[in-house]
Amino acid sequence: MGQQYDGSIVQINGVYLDYAQGGVRGDRISAIVEDASFSIQRGEKFVIIGPSGCGKTTLLKAIGGFLLPLRGEILLNGSAIKKPGPDRAVVFQDFEQLFAWRTVLGNIVYALQVTRKISKRQAIEKARYYLELVQVAAAADKYPHQLSGGMKQRAAIARALALEPDILLMDEPFGALDAITRGELQIELNEIWKRTGVTIVLVTHSIEEAIFLGSRVLVMSSSPALIREIVDTSRIEDFGDEAFSQLSRHLHSLLIRQKPVTEPVAELAGNAAN
Numbered sequence: 001m002g003q004q005y006d007g008s009i010v011q012i013n014g015v016y017l018d019y020a021q022g023g024v025r026g027d028r029i030s031a032i033v034e035d036a037s038f039s040i041q042r043g044e045k046f047v048i049i050g051p052s053g054c055g056k057t058t059l060l061k062a063i064g065g066f067l068l069p070l071r072g073e074i075l076l077n078g079s080a081i082k083k084p085g086p087d088r089a090v091v092f093q094d095f096e097q098l099f100a101w102r103t104v105l106g107n108i109v110y111a112l113q114v115t116r117k118i119s120k121r122q123a124i125e126k127a128r129y130y131l132e133l134v135q136v137a138a139a140a141d142k143y144p145h146q147l148s149g150g151m152k153q154r155a156a157i158a159r160a161l162a163l164e165p166d167i168l169l170m171d172e173p174f175g176a177l178d179a180i181t182r183g184e185l186q187i188e189l190n191e192i193w194k195r196t197g198v199t200i201v202l203v204t205h206s207i208e209e210a211i212f213l214g215s216r217v218l219v220m221s222s223s224p225a226l227i228r229e230i231v232d233t234s235r236i237e238d239f240g241d242e243a244f245s246q247l248s249r250h251l252h253s254l255l256i257r258q259k260p261v262t263e264p265v266a267e268l269a270g271n272a273a274n
């Protein structure tokens, strides 16, 4: 509204989000997300972190088009988002995202056939390519109940990628996995991102995961649900290095102590608000 399009893949201008119908009461607004403004660049891994219940999923839902802003606007490639679409594929935390009565391959072929005008042969070819990419090709003919949690998540990621969306929206995708599988999938997600260049918007509770996966990390606060800071984490490669620890302390202080750290992290973190 009045804000010029800045060329980014997602541009959020003064957005208020609420689940209540008619949440505006006179001048007062009771919103879950208040006055959010930021942009997500094409091809970045944009991570959203914040205390439980602060509105991370709500923000993701709004980018997905499942929830329309009470005020403000969300632009996708310069046009206001009005509804969900296959240009934004979603992966949830829940293991039960696949149709139980279809095989892994069948799940992906079905998703492709309802969203893309391609033949069954092309859909199978594409599905096999993405199953290979996320290293779950051996389970192509299995049903979801025959898979481990990690394999189900891989299959859900393959299905989302097969749609070749502009944006992959991921809501705590590894939150229900054991630590070892989670670590493996984090590494693989970085590899998949390097190979596909897809824009990823990912919600997590984990500071370590946010730094490891994110190009930038948006830190939200609760009550009120505002954006505290957007931190540049693009140069961090490894869990072990000093820069990682420094950013981890900085995010920890924003999230847990809710006050800025005194050490000079600004240079490292940068102020990446756009």
Ligand SMILES: Nc1ncnc2c1ncn2[C@@H]1O[C@H](COP(=O)(O)OP(=O)(O)OP(=O)(O)O)[C@@H](O)[C@H]1O
Binding pocket: 019, 032, 050, 051, 052, 053, 054, 055, 056, 057, 058, 059, 205
């Ligand atoms: N469908 C809904 N209807 C009404 N209120 C909702 C709905 N979904 C979420 N909320 C409320 O909106 C607020 C933000 O929820 P949201 O799920 O976005 O938070 P979150 O930061 O993702 O939380 P968590 O980290 O615990 O998953 C919470 O107070 C929640 O109770």
